[in-house]
Every structure is written in structure tokens, then in C-alpha cells.
Amino acid sequence: MRVALVHDWLVTMGGAERVLEEFARLFPEAPIYTGVVIPERLSPLLRSHPIIPSFVQHWPGARRRYNRYLPFLAYAFEQFDLSGYDLVLSSSASVAKGVLTRAETAHVSYIHTPMRYAWDLYPRYRDQEAKGLTRRLMGPVFHWLRLWDRMSADRPDVLIANSRTVEARIAKHWHRRSYLIWPPVDVDRIGLSREPGEYYLVLSRLVGYKRVDLAVAAATRARLPLIVAGDGPDLPRLRRMAGPGVRFLGRVDEATRVALLQGAKALLFPGEEDFGITPVEAMAAGRPVIAYGRGGVLDSVEPGVSGVFFREQTVEDLLTAVEAAEALEWDRDRIRAQAERFRPQRFREELTRVIEGALVAKGLRPG
Known part of the structure; x- marks a missing residue:
């Protein structure tokens, strides 16, 4: 079974990247597709996997200001060719869930949150943190991002929420049901x-x-x-x-x-x-x-x-x-x-059960 892992961007080691590490342990041969990567900031486990960045990786300042390219990252993730994979496992707080897959492919997406800066925290970002041209452009740009975010949330076959709060956001903003699996903590x-x-x-x-x-x-x-x-x-x-x-x-x-x-x-x-x-x-x-x-x-x-x-x-x-x-x-x-x-063992066990169910629903054999 061919498996691909997908993550928004790999520029630091935070909680979302610890989740991705558990994906990597479950599928040690799987490549990782991402928007932008800074390899020297990653754990040895993640660096041991092939990492395929998007075309945004080569744009000016992308390693430091990748979030400024967010609309282009949404487009960039749609350009990844994942047609050769049986299982796509994405880790998404932004755009990773929006990759395109074949109907026969099982796509399971672990959702850290729907885009906070486009939904729940949009007024705060616009009124308190955005300045100058960024603030003037936020209205139309984020209107488009919300439309894309809602549309792309239909692409995964299965959504997993990392907390009851995120489970409620998924239901509110995307009108979808999700499984609840808490993140792993060592x-x-x-x-x-x-x-x-x-x-x-x-x-x-x-x-x-x-x-x-x-x-x-x-x-x-x-x-x-x-x-x-x-x-x-x-x-x-x-x-x-x-x-x-x-x-x-x-x-x-x-x-x-x-x-x-x-x-x-x-x-x-x-x-x-x-x-x-x-x-x-x-x-x-x-x-x-x-x-x-x-x-x-x-x-x-x-x-x-x-x-x-x-x-x-x-x-x-x-x-x-x-x-x-x-x-x-x-x-x-x-x-x-x-x-x-x-504990991570609990996370892996619960995630494995959800993945196996998604594969069976596609007529694929787990393992």
C-alpha cells in the first residue's frame, strides 16, 4: 500500500509536527508533501523521510513569511500529484486538507483547527494585528479563503478533530462530522x-x-x-x-x-x-x-x-x-x-482504527 503524508508547512517543531512524527512512525517509508520546509529545524525522524515542498518554497522570503503566501499555498497544494497513493494522511490547520486525490484513494485528515485567522479570530487579526496594505487586503482575500476552506473541507473522506473545541468548529464552519482523537504527548x-x-x-x-x-x-x-x-x-x-x-x-x-x-x-x-x-x-x-x-x-x-x-x-x-x-x-x-x-501509544491505536475503517470503506486492505 502506497502512503503519502501531507502537512501545511515544516518550519518549526511544535505540537502539529509532533502529530506528524506519529504519522511518520506508523508509515516509515511515506514521503511528506508540504508547502515550505526548513530542514535544519526538524527532528531527525522527519528529516529521514523524503520531503517534497511546493513551488512556494522558492519564492522570496517564503521560509520566514510563508503565511503571507497563504492564498498561493492553497493553490500550490492542489498541484501536488497524489494519484499514485492508496492512502493520504494529512495534518492540517490550514491548507493541507485541500490536496486533490483520486476517488479510489482514502484521504484521512487530522484537523488541528479550521483556519483560526479566517474564522474565529478573523476580527482580532484584522483590527489588532494587521497593518497597512495587509489590513486593506484582508477583507477580499480572506473572503476567498473562507470559500476555499469550506469547499476543500469536503475533500477528505474522514476528518479527525484534536479536541472537542475543534470538533465544534468543524461542525459550525464546515458542516461535517469528525472523529475525536486527542494529540499525542510524550x-x-x-x-x-x-x-x-x-x-x-x-x-x-x-x-x-x-x-x-x-x-x-x-x-x-x-x-x-x-x-x-x-x-x-x-x-x-x-x-x-x-x-x-x-x-x-x-x-x-x-x-x-x-x-x-x-x-x-x-x-x-x-x-x-x-x-x-x-x-x-x-x-x-x-x-x-x-x-x-x-x-x-x-x-x-x-x-x-x-x-x-x-x-x-x-x-x-x-x-x-x-x-x-x-x-x-x-x-x-x-x-x-x-x-x-x-500517551502516544493511545494516539497511534485510535488513529490506526480510523485509518483501517477508511481503507475498508474504499475496498482496500489495511496493512
Whole structure:
């Protein structure tokens, strides 16, 4: 059986790329089709596969500003010739689901989210983050992208959502049903820590919708010790608003990331995410999560057992949640048990069952 893997773009190793790694483990000979690739930023596992980028790879600045070429990437994915494959497995938060396949091909698409910047977060991107010519062009360009996104969502035979939140978005924006399979999280690499933590922690890319500013403002007001690990365009603004108890570490390596999780009092997670792997990693270390109570954390964090939710994205609500967390006696083993539900083995087993069902529906033999 010939298998092709498809992914939006390969420019960093984030949660979506960890999902793609599991695809690659299931199908070690499969090539990977993608919009743009920066090979030196990828894991050895992904680099071991043949990687076929789109024609956008060779356009000026595509490695750094690939998202500026989004309408062209939608077209570019339609140009891949996947006619020789029996199974196409796509990992999509944007355009990867839009590849063209034969009627006889089984196409299973793992959806990290419908395009946030075209649907749920469109007003925020347009009014708060887009500037100049980009802002003026967003209206007509994103109108076309929404039409393409809805149309291309009909191309996969099977859709898989990574959380109940994404499952609801798929039903709302695309009018399709989906399976729910939570992403894989390598909890075994994070040891359980029973020592009391010394600081609150944010591990995040520093971009506006992550709402790291809430954590920084709350820590500054209440004089809480806070470590912010991560980099991004919001860093200068966050530094300006931070008090003396807030430390910025920039981008950290994997060993430092694990040590920070193990030494924290709690993870602060003030943004809304499609799923959110970092909260699961914090729970693997036995650390509670103080999170905005929307999005993927509703699937992973159990209030009073492994974390506390706040309902409004305000400094006051976040500080109230911090006070509630400090008043609770946390059972580190129960917190760890919450994280162990997301082991990669569980992901592979559930994904394999869905793939086998899609193949049988096409008259193909799994394996």
C-alpha cells in the first residue's frame, strides 16, 4: 500500500509536527508533501523521510513569511500529484486538507483547527494585528479563503478533530462530522516532581492571541514570581510592562523546558488554544494548571484535580484563580494520572482504527 503524508508547512517543531512524527512512525517509508520546509529545524525522524515542498518554497522570503503566501499555498497544494497513493494522511490547520486525490484513494485528515485567522479570530487579526496594505487586503482575500476552506473541507473522506473545541468548529464552519482523537504527548520524558514549586511559569510563543500579557500584568500587580520562557514579536511589549519579579528566558531547549515545569508552582495558561500540549506536560510533572477556561484545556484539565479555570480574560479573574490554586492541597499523583491519558501509544491505536475503517470503506486492505 502506497502512503503519502501531507502537512501545511515544516518550519518549526511544535505540537502539529509532533502529530506528524506519529504519522511518520506508523508509515516509515511515506514521503511528506508540504508547502515550505526548513530542514535544519526538524527532528531527525522527519528529516529521514523524503520531503517534497511546493513551488512556494522558492519564492522570496517564503521560509520566514510563508503565511503571507497563504492564498498561493492553497493553490500550490492542489498541484501536488497524489494519484499514485492508496492512502493520504494529512495534518492540517490550514491548507493541507485541500490536496486533490483520486476517488479510489482514502484521504484521512487530522484537523488541528479550521483556519483560526479566517474564522474565529478573523476580527482580532484584522483590527489588532494587521497593518497597512495587509489590513486593506484582508477583507477580499480572506473572503476567498473562507470559500476555499469550506469547499476543500469536503475533500477528505474522514476528518479527525484534536479536541472537542475543534470538533465544534468543524461542525459550525464546515458542516461535517469528525472523529475525536486527542494529540499525542510524550509524558514519559517528564518526571513527576513532588517538591514545592518556587515560581509561576509561562511556556509559550510570545504572540498576541496567547495572552501572555495577562500573566505578566497579574504577576506584576500581585508581585508574584513569574518565569516566561519563549520568544516572539510580543517580547518587547511584555518586557516594558513587567515588574521586577518577572524573568524572561527567551527560547529554551528541551532539558531546560522540563526542568522549568518540574520546578514551577503552577503553569499559567491565559490564552485559548485548540488543544494545548503544554498543560498536559505540566501535569506530567505533577504541576497544576491555571488556565482560561475555554478551548482544549476543557479536554485535559479537571478543575480541582489538576487545575483551576478562570472565566474572563482579565487580570482580576486570573489572580482570583491563583488564590484558589494556592488554597488547594494538590495530589501530584492524581495530576500525573490526568496527563497519562494522552500517551502516544493511545494516539497511534485510535488513529490506526480510523485509518483501517477508511481503507475498508474504499475496498482496500489495511496493512
